[in-house]
Structures are given as structure tokens and as C-alpha cells.
Amino acid sequence: MRxxxxxxxxxxxxxxxxxHAAGIVVAQVWSKHFHNAENLAHKxxxxxxxxxxxxxxxxxxxxxxxxDDAIAETVKELASFKxxxxxxxGAVSLDIFGSNSKNVGVLYPLQTFSVAKNVNFxxxxxxxxxxxxxxxxxxxxxxxxxxxxxVEVSSExxxxxxxxxxxxxxxxxxxYTLSSDLLRAxxxxxxxxxxxxLETAEKVQLALPNQVQTGPAIRNDxxxxxxxxxxxxxxxxxxxxxxxxxxxxxxxxx
Amino acid sequence: MRxxxxxxxxxxxxxxxxxHAAGIVVAQVWSKHFHNAENLAHKxxxxxxxxxxxxxxxxxxxxxxxxDDAIAETVKELASFKxxxxxxxGAVSLDIFGSNSKNVGVLYPLQTFSVAKNVNFxxxxxxxxxxxxxxxxxxxxxxxxxxxxxVEVSSExxxxxxxxxxxxxxxxxxxYTLSSDLLRAxxxxxxxxxxxxLETAEKVQLALPNQVQTGPAIRNDxxxxxxxxxxxxxxxxxxxxxxxxxxxxxxxxx
Numbered sequence: 001m002r003x004x005x006x007x008x009x010x011x012x013x014x015x016x017x018x019x020h021a022a023g024i025v026v027a028q029v030w031s032k033h034f035h036n037a038e039n040l041a042h043k044x045x046x047x048x049x050x051x052x053x054x055x056x057x058x059x060x061x062x063x064x065x066x067x068d069d070a071i072a073e074t075v076k077e078l079a080s081f082k083x084x085x086x087x088x089x090g091a092v093s094l095d096i097f098g099s100n101s102k103n104v105g106v107l108y109p110l111q112t113f114s115v116a117k118n119v120n121f122x123x124x125x126x127x128x129x130x131x132x133x134x135x136x137x138x139x140x141x142x143x144x145x146x147x148x149x150x151v152e153v154s155s156e157x158x159x160x161x162x163x164x165x166x167x168x169x170x171x172x173x174x175x176y177t178l179s180s181d182l183l184r185a186x187x188x189x190x191x192x193x194x195x196x197x198l199e200t201a202e203k204v205q206l207a208l209p210n211q212v213q214t215g216p217a218i219r220n221d222x223x224x225x226x227x228x229x230x231x232x233x234x235x236x237x238x239x240x241x242x243x244x245x246x247x248x249x250x251x252x253x254x
Numbered sequence: 255m256r257x258x259x260x261x262x263x264x265x266x267x268x269x270x271x272x273x274h275a276a277g278i279v280v281a282q283v284w285s286k287h288f289h290n291a292e293n294l295a296h297k298x299x300x301x302x303x304x305x306x307x308x309x310x311x312x313x314x315x316x317x318x319x320x321x322d323d324a325i326a327e328t329v330k331e332l333a334s335f336k337x338x339x340x341x342x343x344g345a346v347s348l349d350i351f352g353s354n355s356k357n358v359g360v361l362y363p364l365q366t367f368s369v370a371k372n373v374n375f376x377x378x379x380x381x382x383x384x385x386x387x388x389x390x391x392x393x394x395x396x397x398x399x400x401x402x403x404x405v406e407v408s409s410e411x412x413x414x415x416x417x418x419x420x421x422x423x424x425x426x427x428x429x430y431t432l433s434s435d436l437l438r439a440x441x442x443x444x445x446x447x448x449x450x451x452l453e454t455a456e457k458v459q460l461a462l463p464n465q466v467q468t469g470p471a472i473r474n475d476x477x478x479x480x481x482x483x484x485x486x487x488x489x490x491x492x493x494x495x496x497x498x499x500x501x502x503x504x505x506x507x508x
Contacts, residue, residue, distance in 0.1 A: 091481060110447070112454055112468050114468070124449055159481070160436060160442060161437070161446060164442070164447055166469050166496075167429045168430055168433035169450050171495075171499045173458070174499055174503045175425050176422055176426070177462075179421040180418075182418045186411060186414045188415060188418070190462065192415060193364070193415075193422050196364055199373065200422070200455065201456075203368065205451075206371075207370070207371070208431075209434055210431045210434070212371075212427065215423070215424030231413065232417075237502060237505070241502060244494065244498055
């Protein structure tokens with residue numbers, strides 16, 4: 001199997017590394033910035049290309065892993081590609097390839113990627129989708145080389161998954177940021193909170209989160225809620241988040 | 255060293271287990287409900303007591319680990335105790351013991367505890383505080399047997415830590431719940447999100463969270479934000495949380 005990567009960001013990088021590690025040939029890497037294509041190509045023994053005219057049209061897969069709103073235009077530029085065209089975006093429908101497309105599909109790894117941190121791809125859920133059974137079969141063949149956790153998911157359900165991931169990952173990380181800001185403003189180290197963050201995530205690996213909710217809001221500990229609000233009086237945005245989430249927790253109890 | 259535990263909830267249980275594992279004698283356990291005292295006492299080879307008149311007044315420490323708003327009254331009932339009286343509450347000041355108290359202090363383990371899950375106490379930050387140096391020294395002697403991470407923290411700073419913990423743990427767990435609710439309503443398994451949750455927490459064990467923020471809000475991906483809001487139109491409370499947190503993320507970029 002030979003694969004072309006279009007993109008060089010966090011997702012493209014980790015997909016390329018996982019493909020390479022699985023013994024799949026990453027033939028070419030394209031990026032809007034040629035320098036980035038060269039960087040990634042170097043890591044996976046691929047050829048960096050600056051222009052789609054250089055594209056190896058006979059590769060098995062071309063994986064588009066770029067900003068969501070740039071996908072549609074890039075698909076047009078790749079019209080001459082003969083293999084299976086994939087994108088990796090959680091929030092973009094299969095329809096983006098046009099209604100008459102045959103060899104197209106989605107390979108969405110449900111994980112948060114940063115270039116700086118390695119990820120064990122084997123346990124990552126990979127959501128796949130295609131316009132027909134044959135193409136889906138080929139995509140599955142590729143995906144199972146990357147992960148043990150390959151699931152067929154429709155565009156509609158994938159959008160829900162992506163939204164659920166925003167709550168569980170992006171918003172969660174932002175709460176870590178707010179927490180670290182609070183600590184820093186009071187000369188306290190974020191190290192004090194790191195074990196707590198890890199334990200909170202580990203707890204729900206077996207349990208469901210609503211079974212392990214702790215804290216003043218779920219206990220209806222009005223005095224502590226009031227004390228916390230007083231500490232936040234000079235930070236109206238933070239106070240608003242505190243109140244909004246505490247109210248939401250209280251409602252889960254009812 | 256001999257310790258008495260007042261309380262039998264999540265914190266009391268894990269503190270008692272950690273003391274017992276460290277070879278410290280847990281002499282007695284009291285609880286509002288005698289049955290619970292018996293349960294916990296059994297686990298740590300202690301004696302359950304139903305009434306404070308049975309209290310071993312000569313033990314080295316008496317650790318009060320009960321609901322915040324019940325601490326003040328319980329302190330009064332323990333007036334005859336001769337050893338060091340401690341509480342374990344993040345949000346309760348040292349002043350709760352009264353202004354003339356000598357042998358009193360705080361031992362606050364900064365972690366989220368559920369009875370059902372074991373916790374490695376050794377890496378948990380334990381915040382200690384006392385009214386005088388000698389008492390602090392004794393408390394430190396006890397605390398270092400439980401954890402390698404013992405820090406002296408004032409009541410004022412402990413309150414900030416507790417508030418930061420609410421953001422990083424309680425609110426985070428609630429976002430997991432909202433995410434799991436979204437998935438369940440769409441016949442998707444929470445298992446799909448579990449690896450993402452763990453990775454999000456592991457990422458900030460070395461990095462700072464504002465360095466690893468991902469998702470549509472930090473990318474200013476307006477189309478995806480709009481699509482997500484449309485998916486939440488029929489759930490105004492969830493929509494409000496989505497907008498509030500997305501706006502807050504955008505502000506961190508500026």
C-alpha cells in the first residue's frame with residue numbers, strides 16, 4: 001500500500017508517523033508551505049512535493065488532513081487522483097467530495113494530537129466511512145493497520161462524536177488553563193493540580209462520569225459555592241463560568 | 255503514632271487506608287452512622303465508636319474528615335482531646351478551631367477520592383498548616399509517611415487551590431458527563447471518548463494547558479463553531495455552556 005499525505009499539521013504528522021511505523025509506504029507529502037512538507041517527509045522517508053502536478057496519481061490512498069474549510073477546494077485540485085481519496089476531519093461530511101464520487105471516504109482518528117507529544121495509535125478509535133462497500137473495505141484494510149479500534153460511523157454520527165470530543169477534550173483543557181491561571185496569579189504551582197487532573201481522567205476509564213462527580217455543586221454545599229464566588233468577584237468571566245457549570249452540575253442530581 | 259478518624263466518607267476512607275498501609279495505627283473510627291464507622295474500622299483494624307465519650311483522648315492525632323459545614327460543631331464536641339486535632343477540608347480555614355487553639359492544624363490531600371477506586375497516595379500533594387511551628391512539625395511527620403509531596407500552604411492559598419481543583423476536576427468531570435450524555439442520546443458509546451480523555455490529561459502532565467489547546471475555538475474555525483451550535487439548538491443549557499467556554503478559549507488567544 002502506498003499513501004500520499006496532503007497536509008503537515010498535528011493530525012497529518014501523527015497519521016504519517018503511524019502509517020510509517022505500520023510499514024505502509026508514505027510516498028509523498030504535500031503542504032501549503034513546502035518547508036513543512038519537507039520536514040514531515042523527512043520523518044517518514046517520503047518525497048515532499050510543492051505542487052499537485054507532481055502527485056503520484058497511482059498511489060492507493062491520498063489522505064487530506066488540512067483545515068476543515070480548505071478541504072473542498074483541495075478536493076477539486078485532486079480530481080485526477082485515481083486511488084481512494086480520504087479526509088480526516090471529524091466535523092466534515094462525506095458529501096464534501098461531491099455527490100458522484102466513488103473512491104472517497106473518511107478516516108477520522110478520534111484523538112487530540114500535538115506535534116510535540118507521541119501518541120499510541122493502536123488504541124485510538126478510528127471512525128471510517130465511504131460511499132460504497134468496496135471502498136469501505138479498502139479503507140478498513142488501511143485503518144486496522146493503525147489501530148485495533150476501527151468503527152464505521154456515518155457523517156451524521158461523526159459530527160456528534162466531534163462535538164462530544166470538544167466537550168471532553170477542548171473544553172476540559174481550557175478548564176485546566178483557567179485553573180493554572182488562578183494558581184499562577186496566587187504564586188501556586190500547576191504541579192499541585194497535575195496529579196488531580198490525571199486521576200480525574202483515570203477515574204472515568206472504567207466508571208461513567210456521572211457516577212463519580214465530586215465537589216461542592218453536587219453536594220449542594222452552598223457555603224463553599226458562595227465562598228468560591230466571592231473569590232471570583234473581580235473576574236466576572238470566570239465567575240460566569242463557575243456559576244454556569246455549578247448550576248449544570250446541580251441539575252444532573254435532580 | 256496513633257490516629258483517630260472522625261468521618262467515613264471518601265476522604266476519610268482513603269486517609270484511613272493510607273495511614274494503615276503506612277503502618278500507622280488507626281485506633282478508632284467515628285461516624286454519624288455507626289454502621290459506616292464499623293465498615294471503615296474493619297478495613298483498617300480499628301475500633302468503631304458510636305459516641306465521642308468513648309474517644310481515646312490520648313491518641314496523637316484526631317483527623318476530622320466530614321462535611322465542611324459540620325466541622326465547627328464537631329470541633330466543640332472534641333474539646334477534651336489532648337493530641338493534635340486536624341481537618342482535611344480544602345475550603346475551610348484554620349480559624350474554624352477557634353482563635354486560642356494550640357494543637358490544631360490542617361492536612362488537606364489535594365486529590366479526588368471515590369470509595370470504589372484505589373489511589374496511589376505517595377504522589378498526592380498534601381497541604382499542611384498549623385497554628386505554631388511545633389504542631390506543624392508533628393503534622394509534617396505524619397504527612398510524609400503518606401506522601402512524598404508535602405507542602406505548607408496557608409488557609410488563604412489553600413482556598414485558591416481548592417477553587418482551582420474545582421475547575422480542573424469537578425467541572426472537568428461534569429464536561430465528561432455532558433459529553434457522555436450527548437453520545438448516549440445518539441446511540442454512541444462513551445468508550446469512543448475515553449482514550450481522548452486520558453490523553454488530554456496526560457498531555458498537561460508535562461506541558462502547560464495553554465500550550466496544547468486544540469479545537470475549533472482556538473483555531474477561530476467559525477464554520478465548525480456554527481455547525482456545533484446548530485446541533486445544540488434544542489438544548490439551550492448545553493448551547494450556553496458551549497458558547498461560554500468557546501468565547502473564553504478565544505480570549506486566551508488574544
